[in-house]
Amino acid sequence: MMNINIVAGGPGNLIPDLSEYREKDAFWIGVDRGAVTLLDSGIIPDEAFGDFDSITIEQKKAIEKAAPGLHIYQAEKDKTDLDLALSWAVEQRPASIRMFGISGGRADHFLGNLQLLYQALQRNVSAVMIDRQNTISMFSPGSYTVLRDPVKPYVSFLPFTETVNNLSLEGFKYSLNKCHIALGSTLCISNELIRSQGAFSFTEGILIMIRSTD
Incomplete structure (x- = not known):
């Protein structure tokens, strides 16, 4: 393909x-x-x-x-x-x-x-x-792997829908465990991976991921 x-x-x-x-x-x-x-x-x-x-x-x-x-x-x-x-x-x-x-x-x-x-x-x-400076992608509910990128080390998550439910972050500086994120929240801005790879998952909503550098 x-x-x-x-x-x-x-x-x-x-x-x-x-x-x-x-x-x-x-x-x-x-x-x-x-x-x-x-x-x-x-x-x-x-x-x-x-x-x-x-x-x-x-x-x-x-x-x-x-x-x-x-x-x-x-x-x-x-x-x-x-x-x-x-x-x-x-x-x-x-x-x-x-x-x-x-x-x-x-x-x-x-x-x-x-x-x-x-x-x-x-x-x-x-x-x-x-x-x-940025790489922007969008995800439906599921589980995903994120590889560390030394060029764009910051990873932010933003809800595209009214809520994103049960968001979990593993391998990040600031982890989450089944957290509900509402539209307008800045809770998941400017995170970083602490290992060569991490993971995120959620069960409802649409999630935007932004990988960026200063």
């Missing part, structure tokens, strides 16, 4: 080195200005989505020439360009979806993009948002 990497048009200084994600089975999607970012990084987008109203005519022509699959939409539409790209990606049933260039800049765009993680979760597709 392939891994799909989606690059949107967020601030370039927040996008990590994309060459680190150029596995043999990687499939690349550029969203609007994100397609230009891919070309500038020496990566040919396999698909490109957007209204492309934020780039120059020359940049648009370069995308049209390079991308095998091009999806052009009107600027006025009911879904964002990233939503359209993610919906297409989910339909491919990939092993995972990684999204870059979707944080920083406008807060409404970022919060809207965060909602898209839930869209993928509902379809049982693993999706994650990645920038230079």
